[in-house]
Amino acid sequence: MAYQNLNDEDEVLFKPIYETGRGFYVLVAILVAIFLFGLGCYIRQLILGLGVTGMDEPVTWAFYIVDFVFFIGISHAGTLISAILRLSKAEWRRPITRMAEVITGIVLAIGGLHPIIDLGRPDRILHLFERGRLQSPLLWDVTSVTAYFTASTIYLYLPLIPDIALLRDRGGKLQNFYKILAWGYQGTAKQKHTLERAISILMVMVIPIAISVHTIIAWIFSMTLQPGWHSTIFGPYFVVGAIYSGIAALLIVMIVFRKAYHFEDYLKEIHFQYLGTLLLIMSLLWTYFTFAEYLTAFYGHEPEEMRVFLYKFTGGYAPFFWLMVFCNFLLPIIILSNRKLKKLPGILVASIGVVIGMWLERLIIVIPTLANPRLPYPTGIYIPSVTEISIFAAALSAFALGFMGFSKLFPLISIWEIKEGRLQSVHEVSKRLREYLPGHPEEKQVEASVKAEI
């Protein structure tokens, strides 16, 4: 598509949609290759059976379930963060929300497929609907993931409508595509009002759904009787972990696309500072939950619990456990609480650390419990097979491909919200400020000082 510079003030946000560099195609080719390899591995698994994985007795859940929990966790980046930021009227949210929501949509689709990959009989998947048992936490999960996927897709789509309308108005080959998606949006006051109302209803709704999703995933584990899983704090613990990994993933995506698409003017240092602080808070919260979880297990000293506990602390999974502690606790805290290190490179390192750490956390939750059954069977060993690793790699590349594909169809930063911010936010913020500042400061005076600050 030939790119026409219309000299919009937010022209740089439109640019990636119309202009594609060579590097992009090379990257897509590589990612598609990885994805196809993973797909091939899955087809082989379909034909031969789950035996091609490294799973065994008693480790009957492994990589796929770990990845499932991990991806669903990442999905909390989005909708939840964007909803909370919108709800709290944080002005700095404007360039962030779109990316967060896109992450959610794509990752949820990928994560949601993982339990199906894990099934011994994916051909019987419809049994879940035909003869599902609502008593099973797995069915709760099916319900909540579907609900979350629906809600978050709509929540991604609604704020996208005004931008699609902008794209439609620009013409080009995909005009008809945009025309359908824009739903006849013309930016009239009534349309705008309806849209905003819809968004506000959704953002309130999506928060409990998002929290329920990860709580229910935690319940899949904690509803069992198994040592290391049967814990009441698993619900909130998982939610905290999910938000934590979500923010980290969001930071990585922001930093990467800021660089790739030259969004420096929109994603400023301050955004990373704020999100970095949020990451730090989540890190501390996560550490607190982890500490509480393991302390109770250790203090109670039940033999079965201790077998799992020691397997993590000193046994076979000790390297992973301590690497997780480093990635999730030491690394982010050192970087993010240090003014000198809390710069873009530092934040990127911390975020990557957190994403790896959170993946390890899921691994450490799922496998050691299964590997140490209550009865004295020999401890299970689990080594992932090539199939599992390539399917994980394929999932990661599917995510990247999805994100890149999205960026070629829609703007990664909500243009209308930026424009709206430019027009209204100074006024709104100063109005808000006036409401909570002591005394009765003049509106103009506040507005002037806000402007001066910017």
Next chain:
Amino acid sequence: MAKYGMVIDLNKCTSCQACVTACKLENNVQIVSPDDASEGRTMFWMKMLTLKYEGDYPNVKPKAIPRNCMQCDEPPCIKVCPVRATYKTEVGIVAQIYPQCIGCRYCMANCPYTVKVFNWYKTEQPKEVEKCDNPDVSVRPKGVVEKCTFCVHRLQIAEEKAKAEHRKLQEGDYVPACVEVCPAKAIYFGDLDDTNSDVSKASHDYRAFGLLEELGTIPKVRYLNAIE
């Protein structure tokens, strides 16, 4: 309705493993390839399990138990099954419906006794064994979970037979293969609700215990401690 249960007398049991073999052959349980076996995918519905060694050398004794499905009265596996692939029959047997199972392995993860096994591959028996398959029991397809069924096919045969003979099912008409072959007659089997049955008496013996009873699963397979 009867409530079938089993009591295994560890005082009589000599760990000869006949129950293991009988179970394997009666139920066409797959013999996995050596490679799979070394990965820990062997399939045993009945297994000998050494719980612990009691005492100090040389006065040391292993506490070895034959371990099949406990046929819990409060089965944790049924609770979590998303598709009704496992259920408790009216005679208390925790049954598996292989054509229903989607292979999510949630029941395996929630079984505190780790009795369930999964068909990682398509069933391929060694040639020596495949011709000796028991025609009463279906061979499970790949990708489903299976476990001890108390040889429920034997119950069906026994019921049909009793019906044909116009009589009620009597004690001893229906016993699982492991019970039938036990050289030491160490396994009692029958109706737990029938207070006159051997198994019911044995289950109330002072030596009786259930495995991991504290979890509240109410196992219907119980053990009698060895007399020291």
Next chain:
Amino acid sequence: MQINRRDFVKLLGGSLIGFAAGGVGEALLKIPNSVKPILYAGPRVETWKLTTCTKCPGGCGLRIRMIDDFPIQAFGNPLSPINEGGVCPIGLTSIESLYHPDRLTSPMKKVNGEFQKISYSEAYGILSQGLKQNMGSAKDGKAAFVAQTESDFMANLIREFMSGMGSDKVEIDNFSANSAMPYNRITDGRPDFINFGTCDFILNFGAQFTEISESPLYFTRAINEFKAKKNEFITFSPKLTPSAYKAKRWIPIAPEYYEDAALGISYVILKDETYDKAFVQKQFKDFDAFKELILQDYSPAAVESRTGVAAEDIVTIARKFSGASSPVAYFDESILYSSNGIRNAFAVIALNGLKGFAGYGKLKGQELPDFESGKETDKSKQAWNKNMLLGDNDVKLLMLYKNNFLFNSPNSEELRKALAGIPLVVSFSPFLDETSELANLIIPDHDDLEKLDAIALTVTGSPTISTQQPIVKPFYSTVHTGDVLVSLVGDLKLSPKWAYKNYEDYLQTYLKPVYNHGKGMLMNQKKPTELEKSLHQAGWQLASYSSFDEFWEQMLRYGGWWDPFPKVSEYKPTLTLDKNNLIADDNSGSQNVEPKGDSLRLNIFVKDLDYKGDMARNPVLTEQFGLDSNIYYDTWVEINSATATKLSISDRSKVRIKTAKGSFKAVALHNPAVMLTNIDVPFGLGHTVQGKTFGINPLSYSDNVFDEATGTPSFSETIAMIERAGDGI
């Protein structure tokens, strides 16, 4: 949706039909053409037949389940007095060998190192030609026969055959005969059974009652009943086998010290003067010399210093033994698996003698066929055994029947060379194994389910003959080895008064006396009640037959005959034990294995599933071999946790075991019940033929140590070092 039982049955039925269709199609490929039509169009009718398992000396009755006359499952025969419906893993899997893809389907001869199928008449011709050339007269026998069979009938036939051939170079591995052999050397015959009715204390020297014994199934029940009566038994053994941990106490001891332990106990009894003086006076020849020897050398303190068994324990056990009203000191073949095996056995017999064999019983009158020839061989000081093939250039023809000695003997390399020097080696093995692989001619025997045989035993206290009937017609061109031998004797005129037509005829001749004396009953009804017993004593008969033919036909159909009310007497033999029986010759091969420093004793143990190391053929048993250790299709070693900690070997880590013959890798398991000086390694894996090698054969790493009298290899007199394997798992 509710799923009721009907639906469940439907589902089950549906999958069943599918299975039947698929299963049969698959199976057709491996079944001989002659039987295909039945499988295609068979009505799928279920039938049951009774037979006997001859895989061990136990003689358990089997109930074979058949579909369209093809065996599919084996269970125990509830009417058999031996097993009363129980059955062991080996019996349960006795069907598998019938369908084994590695079965030899016809006679074969070796041409240029390759086996070639030939007709039976050709094979028979070669064999009879070879025999004709190698008939001998005296001790320089040119023909030798090494066999392994649990059937006394077959063993006797082989002996008669070889005596006709003029050679006494016969070794027959037969558990009961081997167990009886020490008795036959120094007494006038073996006790027939442990009298569990009166016996109140058992001292067990290494016998694995419930796993490998003269009748594991009978002993399982008998020992449980024995214990239920609050009687004690104590086991001396180098490994905590089930027979050791089901005992009141386990005394860990290396097998070559059974002798010292038994004599140490004798010492205490002699000192206490609690022995049966009347018996000793009358039946114990040279008792004073015996007493002198014991009092001189076997004080509990001396025994403790040699064997490591606490003197206190010896005294306690001795007092229990002498305090019991009818104690038994028991041993069986397994006591011979040591360099001083025969002396071990003599010591235990002597210990029994001190209490007048009070716990044993003997059957009165001759109700079972008596095979004198076997006992005669036992009497000689040095019976022939396969180790004598080494350096024996006279042997020109060697016949092998099921004995796979190249697998279960540590000197297999030497024997292999000796075999290579013999011009004609004939094997009757139904499978190609390590030994039959080297034969020039193979005339494969039938599978157990295709052949006729019988096992006679007295171990239950009731004389019993369990018969094995052919369940199916032979699948392939195999020939019953008994038939081959019977017709060879006739054709070559080896015996002047030989008049048997075939093996069945031979069996019948031996079983006619059983019919003639009219006692006992067939295994077609339940164990007689007290009422029936009194009726019987009043002269009633339980017989359901009126002629020998009927008797024979029913005996085969019901799986055997037994006498529930035998006349029994006390067992009071004459002991011709002299000092030399108990003292080692200076030039004996026995070595004193005392592990020093980091070296340990390599103790090979036999798992209950494996009888002579030949179960690796059976896929069910091979898999189950690793059930206890959870290490499948591979060798593991067990080591005491304390020893392992000292040598810093962690649980389930790879280790390397070094012996004088080489080294092998295995997985080390911690086990608190292993003797501190031992590395326990299981026997049975490591077969090199039949395409699949799993694990290692520990005997090929063992020193060539044998019991000099019997040639039985020692299983635990090899020094070994254990170390962590360098290259991880």
